[in-house]
Amino acid sequence: MDQRNFEYMCYGLIAAWGVLMIYVATLIGRERRLKSEVETLKKLIEEKSRHEA
Amino acid sequence: MLYALLIASALYLSRNIYILMLQLPDELAQGPIYRIFYFHLPGYLTGAACFLLTGVFSALYLRTRNWKWDSLAAAVTEVGLPFAIMNLITGMIWGRIIWGIWWTWDPRLSTALLSAAIYAGYLMLRRAIPDATERAKNSAVLGIFAFASVILTYKSNEWFRTQHPAPVLSIRTGGGTIDPAMEMMLGHNLLALAMLATVLVAIRWNQEERRREIESLRREALAY
Amino acid sequence: MIADAWKVAAKDLRSEWRTKESLNAALAVTVVLLLLFSFAFDPGAEDSKLWSGGLLWLVYSFAAALIVNRGFARELPNDCLEALRASPIPPGALFLGKAFAGFVLLLAVELAALPAFLVFYNVSLTWQAGWVAASFALATWGIAVLGTMFGALTVNLQMRELMLPVLIYPMMMPALVAAIEITGASIQRQAIPEIWLRLLTGFDIIFTALAVLLADVVLVD
Numbered sequence: 001m002d003q004r005n006f007e008y009m010c011y012g013l014i015a016a017w018g019v020l021m022i023y024v025a026t027l028i029g030r031e032r033r034l035k036s037e038v039e040t041l042k043k044l045i046e047e048k049s050r051h052e053a
Numbered sequence: 054m055l056y057a058l059l060i061a062s063a064l065y066l067s068r069n070i071y072i073l074m075l076q077l078p079d080e081l082a083q084g085p086i087y088r089i090f091y092f093h094l095p096g097y098l099t100g101a102a103c104f105l106l107t108g109v110f111s112a113l114y115l116r117t118r119n120w121k122w123d124s125l126a127a128a129v130t131e132v133g134l135p136f137a138i139m140n141l142i143t144g145m146i147w148g149r150i151i152w153g154i155w156w157t158w159d160p161r162l163s164t165a166l167l168s169a170a171i172y173a174g175y176l177m178l179r180r181a182i183p184d185a186t187e188r189a190k191n192s193a194v195l196g197i198f199a200f201a202s203v204i205l206t207y208k209s210n211e212w213f214r215t216q217h218p219a220p221v222l223s224i225r226t227g228g229g230t231i232d233p234a235m236e237m238m239l240g241h242n243l244l245a246l247a248m249l250a251t252v253l254v255a256i257r258w259n260q261e262e263r264r265r266e267i268e269s270l271r272r273e274a275l276a277y
Numbered sequence: 278m279i280a281d282a283w284k285v286a287a288k289d290l291r292s293e294w295r296t297k298e299s300l301n302a303a304l305a306v307t308v309v310l311l312l313l314f315s316f317a318f319d320p321g322a323e324d325s326k327l328w329s330g331g332l333l334w335l336v337y338s339f340a341a342a343l344i345v346n347r348g349f350a351r352e353l354p355n356d357c358l359e360a361l362r363a364s365p366i367p368p369g370a371l372f373l374g375k376a377f378a379g380f381v382l383l384l385a386v387e388l389a390a391l392p393a394f395l396v397f398y399n400v401s402l403t404w405q406a407g408w409v410a411a412s413f414a415l416a417t418w419g420i421a422v423l424g425t426m427f428g429a430l431t432v433n434l435q436m437r438e439l440m441l442p443v444l445i446y447p448m449m450m451p452a453l454v455a456a457i458e459i460t461g462a463s464i465q466r467q468a469i470p471e472i473w474l475r476l477l478t479g480f481d482i483i484f485t486a487l488a489v490l491l492a493d494v495v496l497v498d
Contacts, residue, residue, distance in 0.1 A: 005086040005150045012089035012146040013070070016096065016139050020249065023135040024059075027256055034263050041267060044274040115494055170447040177443060181434050191430045194491050195444065198426070201483055202448050209451055209476050 055255055062249040069242050077238060086150045089143045094222075095243035096139040097165070099250045103133025104172055104203065111196030114189060123189035124261035125254075126196055127179060130172050132253045136246065137169045152216075161217040164206045171199045185268055278373075281366045285374025289351070290381060299347040300382060303340040307390040310336045311397055320398045329398045330461030334453050336394075338420070340386050341449075342442050345424025348375050349432040358432070362496060372425065372492035376485075380421035387417060404466045408474065409459060415477040416456035419484060423449050426488045429495050452480045 073091055080087035106129040114122035144162070145155045156162065175195050182188035221231045222239070231239075293300060314332050319325065352358040361371055395401060402409050424445050431440045455473040462469045 004084045006084075008146055008150050009085040009088050012086070012143045013092065015142045015146060016089070016092035017066075019135045019139045019142065023132075023253070027253065027260070030260055031256075034260060034267065037267050038263070038270070041270040041274050045270065048274065115491075167447050167450055174444045174447065178430070178440060181431075181436050181440055187433065190494060194426075194430060194495055197491065198423075198448060198484070198487060201487060202451070205451050205476075205480060205483065209454075209472075 055252060055259075058252045059249070059256070062245055062252055065245040065248065066242075069238070069245055073238055073242075077234065083151060086147060089147045091239060091242045092246075093140055093143040093147065094239065095246045096136045096143065098243060099246045100133045100136035100140055102247070103129045103136065103250060103254075104168060105200075107133070107172065107175070107196045108200030111193040111200070114193045115197075120189065120262075120265065123193065124258050124265070126193065127176075127261050128254045128257035130175055130196075131257055132250055134169065134172060134176070136250060137165065137172070141165060141169065157216065159216050164203075167206060168199075168203045171202060175199060185265060278367060278370045281370035282373040282377060285361075285366065285371055286377040286381070289348075289375065289378035292351070293378070293382060299344050300386065303343045303382070303386045304389055306343060307336050307340045307386060308393055310339060311390065311393055315397055325398060326400060326464050327461070329394075329400050330459075330464050331457040332398075333394050333460060334416075334457045336390070337383075337387055337417075338446065338449070338453060340390075341383055341420045341424055342445065344382050344386070345379050345421065345428045345445070346438060346441050348379050348425045348428045350428070350437065353432065368492040368496040369489040371496060372429070372488060375429075376418075376422045376425040376488070379425050380418050383421055384413070384417050387413065400464045402460065402463050404463045405469050406463075408469045409463045412456055412459040412474060412477060415474070415481055416452045419452040419477065419481045420449050422481070422484050422488050423452075426484070426491075426495070429492075451476060455480070 069091070073088055077088075079085050107126050110122045110126035110129065113119075114126060141162075144165075148157065149155050175192060178195055179188055179192050182191060221236075223231065223236060314336070318328065318332060320329070349358065352361060362368075366374075391402075424441075427441055427444050427448070431437045431444070434440055455476045458473045459469055459477075
């Protein structure tokens with residue numbers, strides 16, 4: 001392979017993959033947050049119904 | 054299931070990287086750098102398709118008032134943005150080598166940046182509205198306006214001279230300007246990115262629906 | 278519908294005339310910005326005729342953000358917006374009235390600031406003055422319609438003042454570019470390309486139609 005702009009080609013490909021990786025990471029982060037939020041809320045509701053009963 | 058598809062599209066992308074790095078030759082005039090194009094154009098097309106769908110889903114939401122369309126509009130816009138950014142960054146790196154500058158105020162570049170800004174604004178508006186009904190309604194209106202604005206800007210583009218390279222795909226040129234093996238590769242990578250985008254939209258859609266459930270759970274939990 | 282729209286516009290203009298709050302603020306901002314820009318870009322420079330048209334419309338777009346922000350926010354105290362929604366005025370007319378009031382206010386600020394611009398930057402707009410006037414009217418209407426629409430979308434937000442500029446500046450770019458090109462051509466005494474006027478007209482028609490169509494959705498439910 002020609003070496004003249006090999007370096008920048010790597011930057012480009014890394015950037016292209018990097019953007020996607022970062023987005024997938026934010027998706028995974030949101031997934032985790034959503035799960036913990038659901039659990040907290042479920043616990044809250046359970047406690048509340050026990051209180052009422 | 055979704056995650057299996059996510060891994061499948063990641064594998065497909067890796068296979069494409071392998072082929073385009075090791076089996077395709079360098080472009081004569083540009084050298085290795087031209088390989089960026091395999092992400093530049095497919096990224097653009099995927100992002101544009103996503104933003105197009107934002108307008109469609111927004112209109113469908115206003116027509117049917119079905120939450121599904123609102124979540125889908127949010128999902129496609131958010132997924133479209135990383136692809137648009139991929140298009141911009143790869144373009145800038147290519148421009149650094151071929152044009153010698155990172156950025157030039159060329160109409161094509163400006164309008165690509167502009168639509169990214171508009172749809173980033175759409176996502177910001179969504180975050181800023183606390184009430185679910187109002188959020189869905191107002192962002193759907195914005196989605197339609199953004200659609201009109203982007204179409205208008207691209208239309209007005211044709212009146213400018215541009216230094217951005219002309220289209221190379223056979224459907225735009227009638228064939229002959231691009232090597233069939235390279236075009237094949239382009240198609241493969243477009244397919245891979247589109248597949249990835251579809252999976253990401255599905256994941257994001259599911260998250261948006263769950264977020265809505267959380268909102269109602271929260272109301273239930275905090276009501277006395 | 279036109280009569281109702283006119284009533285709303287007249288009401289807005291009357292109340293604005295009594296307080297002059299957004300008029301004064303927008304006018305003050307335009308003059309101060311023209312002054313500040315004269316330090317960033319030397320008005321005496323040889324190429325000043327190339328960019329002073331763009332500078333003028335940038336200043337106007339800042340004034341526009343101030344004015345359209347007030348359009349619906351004006352109705353927030355005392356729940357006036359609810360009263361307007363409950364009134365028998367059709368939403369499309371209510372919207373058009375608001376947009377027209379914004380158009381008049383913005384045009385007034387533009388015309389009031391124009392002499393300052395012409396003097397500070399030593400340019401004249403007499404070349405093809407008719408087309409320039411038409412472009413002012415068209416661009417200002419487009420900006421007013423778009424700004425009023427987005428003002429309605431963001432009126433209930435806590436971060437209204439922050440969100441509105443983020444949304445309207447990219448959206449009004451086609452109108453701004455066209456106005457900049459036409460004003461620039463007049464300043465440089467060149468022929469005014471017809472496409473920009475066509476773009477402005479198209480911009481106005483598309484966004485006015487969309488806004489009136491969607492006013493029902495935005496204002497009513």
